[in-house]
Amino acid sequence: MISRKLFFFAMVTLFCMIFIELSQTAPLIKRQVGKVAFADFEGKVTGRFTWTNIPEEKCRVIGQFNTGLDSPDIGDYKLCIEDVDGKVIQDLTDEFRREVTINPPGSSPFEVDFPSMTVEDVVGDNLVLKFKEYKIGEAKIKSV
DSSP states (O other), X not given: OHHHHHHHHHHHHHHHHHHHHHHSOOOOOOOOOOOEEEEEEOSSSEEEEEEEEETTTEEEEEEEEEEOOOOSOGGGEEEEEEOTTSOEEEEOHHHHXXXXXXXXXXXXXXXXXXTTOOHHXXXXXXXXXXXXXXXXXXXXXXXX
């Protein structure tokens, strides 16, 4: 009689342990902390651009100019990243011209993923907008 009760108790205990184990939530995988940077244009040219590291070793650049673009011809503008000495580090002009339309005084939104860039690479540099080789806007790229 005791062995029957013991067997029944063991089966109920085993069932409860299996049920408890199966009902547990999966352990959370810690999220990767995203790196973000931004550049705010202030003055005649206004607008904001952001850089975000995304999976697959890419950097997403999103931005828009709100004022300061007087010519509707996208070919008149160049967008590049320069270091503090004015040396061009990365020329974004081709992507900028391909993705943006100018609606004076501003532009349509810009979004491009760059495989050869990270947020860490650009923080501290300057995003520069040129109109026919003349610098009309410059913004420091800052980390969030």
